[in-house]
Amino acid sequence: GIGMQLEASENFDKYDAIAPPRFIDYLELNHSKTFLANPFAKDIVPIVDSHTWSFIVEASDNKELVSLEWNNTFFGKNEKELFLFDENEKVSINMRTLSHYEFQTPRKFKIIFGGTDYLAKELPNGEGKILAVSPNPSQSEMKIIVSLPGWKINHLVTLELVNSWGQKVTTVYSGNLLSGSHELHWEGLTSNGVRPSQGIYFLRLFYSNEQTIYRVALD
Secondary structure, eight states: OEEEEETOOSSSSSTOOOOOOOOOOOOOEEESEEEEEEEEEEEEOOOOOOOEEEEEESSOOOOOOEEEEEOOGGGGGGOOOEEEEEEETEEEEETTTOOOEEEEEEEEEEEEEOOOOOOOHOOOOOOOEEEEEEEBBSSSOEEEEEEEEEOOEEEEEEEEETTTOOOOEEEEEEEESSEEEEEEEEEEOOOTOOOOOSSSEEEEEEETTEEEEEEEEEE
C-alpha cells in the first residue's frame, strides 16, 4: 500500500495503483490521494526525509477481523521512525517493534515516517489501550500488546490481572515504558507461583493517572 522510490512522482505514475472496482465481497485499502476521482490503492512517493500517508480500510463484512501486516526486518538501523496511527481508536503502533495490527473495518489510518522532530509534530497524542491479548482464552502464558499515548513520553505503567469483582489477582508488569506500542508477556502464574482458577478476568492497565481494561478468559 505504501513506499518510496527514487523515480516516483507525487502524482499518479507507474509505481502507484488505483483501487479496483468494488464487488459484492470486498476488502479495500484506499488512500486519501486520488487520480481522476479514483483513490490510490498503492501510493509510492519520491524518496524524502519525512512523509505521512492517510488511508481507510473498508470491507463488505465489518464483523471479521482484518490484519495489516508488514516486514520490518528491512527497515535497517537508522534514526528514522515509522508509526501506524489508528484514527478511530486513537492508538499508535511502532512499526519497528510490531509486524501486524488487527482491527474491524471501517478504519482510518495514518502512517507517519520521519525523524523525531517530524513525529513530534505529526503523530497525534492518542490514548493508552490494551490492543490485543493472545491466546485468549489462555491455558498458560499470554502475549499482551499495549499502546501508550504521546511521543517520547516516559509513562509509569502497571498492568494487573483482576477478577470479576475487581480484586487484584497479580501484577503482570510494573515499570516505565515510552509512548507507542509494546509487547508484554505473562507466564500465567501469580507472584506466589500459583495458576489462577478458570474463569473470566480483566487486565487493568494504569498509566500516567489513567486506566483502561481488557476482558480475558483463563481455561
